Amino acid sequence: MPTVSPPAEPEADPRVKAVFDDIRATRGSDFINNFWLYLAFDADLLVATWAEVKAVMAAPSALDPKVKEMIYAAVSAANGCDYCVHSHLAAARAKGMSQAEQADLFRVMALAGKTNHLANAIRPPVDAAFVQGVETRGERDR
Amino acid sequence: MPTVSPPAEPEADPRVKAVFDDIRATRGSDFINNFWLYLAFDADLLVATWAEVKAVMAAPSALDPKVKEMIYAAVSAANGCDYCVHSHLAAARAKGMSQAEQADLFRVMALAGKTNHLANAIRPPVDAAFVQGVETRGERDR
Amino acid sequence: MPTVSPPAEPEADPRVKAVFDDIRATRGSDFINNFWLYLAFDADLLVATWAEVKAVMAAPSALDPKVKEMIYAAVSAANGCDYCVHSHLAAARAKGMSQAEQADLFRVMALAGKTNHLANAIRPPVDAAFVQGVETRGERDR
Amino acid sequence: MPTVSPPAEPEADPRVKAVFDDIRATRGSDFINNFWLYLAFDADLLVATWAEVKAVMAAPSALDPKVKEMIYAAVSAANGCDYCVHSHLAAARAKGMSQAEQADLFRVMALAGKTNHLANAIRPPVDAAFVQGVETRGERDR
Amino acid sequence: MPTVSPPAEPEADPRVKAVFDDIRATRGSDFINNFWLYLAFDADLLVATWAEVKAVMAAPSALDPKVKEMIYAAVSAANGCDYCVHSHLAAARAKGMSQAEQADLFRVMALAGKTNHLANAIRPPVDAAFVQGVETRGERDR
Amino acid sequence: MPTVSPPAEPEADPRVKAVFDDIRATRGSDFINNFWLYLAFDADLLVATWAEVKAVMAAPSALDPKVKEMIYAAVSAANGCDYCVHSHLAAARAKGMSQAEQADLFRVMALAGKTNHLANAIRPPVDAAFVQGVETRGERDR
The missing domain is CATH 1.20.1290.10 (AhpD-like)
Incomplete structure (x- = not known):
């Protein structure tokens, strides 16, 4: 059971859409998993968290x-x-x-x-x- | 501060000595670190724990x-x-x-x-x- | 899945009833949430836990x-x-x-x-x- | 390193003294261990915590x-x-x-x-x- | 939701069967609980874990x-x-x-x-x- | 006991200096606490961690x-x-x-x-x- 609701139409918010687009491009897949969908309840939290996950996990290191x-x-x-x-x-x-x-x-x-x-x-x-x-x-x- | 005392002469107990010898041989070093020294307060615990650590960490996998x-x-x-x-x-x-x-x-x-x-x-x-x-x-x- | 069963009729026990009544009065609501319902499996545990939660969370501080x-x-x-x-x-x-x-x-x-x-x-x-x-x-x- | 200071003279506060006396009587010893000494930084916290520890750990159960x-x-x-x-x-x-x-x-x-x-x-x-x-x-x- | 699949026919593997037989004999019951069923996804892990659980929990101590x-x-x-x-x-x-x-x-x-x-x-x-x-x-x- | 060594002269690295200067400016104090000093063992980790701590803890919210x-x-x-x-x-x-x-x-x-x-x-x-x-x-x- 989640404790927050994801936005009804998350990609109506351009900041959310930009993150979701970047997730899709980074992974080469249309799939947005629930962590990101629910995190979109607060666009700032979504933007900052994805930026870090991308930097740490998706960049060569x-x-x-x-x-x-x-x-x-x-x-x-x-x-x-x-x-x-x-x-x-x-x-x-x-x-x-x-x-x-x-x-x-x-x-x-x-x-x-x-x-x-x-x-x-x-x-x-x-x-x-x-x-x-x-x-x-x-x-x-x- | 430890909660148990290591044996005064741990290698007087042949089971402890066998484990310490095997630690030295496995590592190619004379160094016995404190975890093993203190664990020797109970020879059974030492024998069983070392056997598992050796199997998981020292064996090829x-x-x-x-x-x-x-x-x-x-x-x-x-x-x-x-x-x-x-x-x-x-x-x-x-x-x-x-x-x-x-x-x-x-x-x-x-x-x-x-x-x-x-x-x-x-x-x-x-x-x-x-x-x-x-x-x-x-x-x-x- | 709970690990204990709540009493079939919790408020048949006067100590449980007194706690449940106090929960209702403190909150101004008839709702008894499952934590208290299940904790009633042991009246002592219920009485002591509610007393502490009430003192810490419901009293002015x-x-x-x-x-x-x-x-x-x-x-x-x-x-x-x-x-x-x-x-x-x-x-x-x-x-x-x-x-x-x-x-x-x-x-x-x-x-x-x-x-x-x-x-x-x-x-x-x-x-x-x-x-x-x-x-x-x-x-x-x- | 503690994060709070114990009172300079803890037993100058009668509520602290009462708890310390009860700890001594319960244990049949003059020793007050540091957990209680430091917890005395807030008499309410000391009184409530000791009451619970005594009830759970010192009473027959x-x-x-x-x-x-x-x-x-x-x-x-x-x-x-x-x-x-x-x-x-x-x-x-x-x-x-x-x-x-x-x-x-x-x-x-x-x-x-x-x-x-x-x-x-x-x-x-x-x-x-x-x-x-x-x-x-x-x-x-x- | 499990993260691994248990083998379709766990006891087709003689090492798994030996562990399951020993679990049944040790407990005097036919019941194999899910922890062991799922752990059978890797026979080595099953064998080593059961040996330790049996030694620690089922042997007199x-x-x-x-x-x-x-x-x-x-x-x-x-x-x-x-x-x-x-x-x-x-x-x-x-x-x-x-x-x-x-x-x-x-x-x-x-x-x-x-x-x-x-x-x-x-x-x-x-x-x-x-x-x-x-x-x-x-x-x-x- | 730390597990890493802070740089001998942390502020010789301009990225570290920039973070330390910003810490001082943000706090209005010359004090750099050990978390940041030791984190400077890796300038990337320092830069990214400070950016987040500043955004979450020092910005109005x-x-x-x-x-x-x-x-x-x-x-x-x-x-x-x-x-x-x-x-x-x-x-x-x-x-x-x-x-x-x-x-x-x-x-x-x-x-x-x-x-x-x-x-x-x-x-x-x-x-x-x-x-x-x-x-x-x-x-x-x-």
């Missing part, structure tokens, strides 16, 4: 697009975001994630969930070796 | 070892696990993650954090397109 | 009732609580939250989600300026 | 006091609350939790962290068998 | 099986895992959790949620008394 | 600046972000949050943490009244 979608899906599962798990696993599949890679993603994510809970309970001191070469500047908190 | 460490670090940040963020970013760097890749990882993770909160507030219906080809079997909940 | 509902909804989205997001956004709307305020709430919440993930990954030291004037007493942990 | 502290510690680790993990593991130990029980607690909590992430990624439908006997009343959401 | 299921359910609620809350509350009931114990579980879990948020906002220093007797070894982070 | 900082701090506590809790409580205080308002913020946030856990365990159906007037468009997930 150091990481492979498929890997970026897999990281996105893993964080979304950790945060319990149903919609995001669906949309980013679908995007990862569309960008070539194999079933074996998906199983591996789930395995790593599940193991992280496990040792995150363990380390948050045990709270071992961070090893000096992990921060070798990391400089600390600015006022320290302690 | 569909995903690149560096990518697996980056996914691990991203989930750990989402879960607020200080120790795990440190250890898995260090591992990713050791496996070749460049500074540009780390910045990209942070960018994707941060964007996921953002849209996870948005989608959890807006709750748009999951698009049929995302679940095309996904079969549902077994008793349904509704 | 330093913050505006609308603002309190918006904070409540933001925390609920961060915690992935579907029911709570719905109920507290509805309450904020009932207390006058405009659509522009709701969009602003979503914007702030989403940005917090983003920089929370970033700061949990980067872990910058807390600036001395932030804790100026904050006194530390009692035994210190380190 | 269906569950064993030691088990209640273990559940509390597990939830605290899931929520990444450093202070709470420490205080409730210490309380569980004080109420008789053995080292073997603590290891078991960690094992269950870690496994839950793992399968929570898996199920949040896979999202299997809830089995009808799990909700057999659970009645649904009130207006349904769909 | 320091904690009572009912208590272990209650801890599991509490962590699952903290992590917002709908499926897991259902399956582990059902398991706890099957192992004898009374309605009064369930209400007590909810009370403790809810109180933990409350004070976790409070302590994460106030950030009181961890008391020396909580870590008395806990030894710190290995390289310290500060 | 439907909500009061103080209220926005309080919402930010509440979400940060829910997400266990130590740095963010400190920085946004400090910002809220700088924008006029009184001690009584801070106590009220903590009270609401803590209550939300409590009922979020309760509702995530009980999972009551969302009331029809909460979604009255909310339109659903696009392909439905069920």
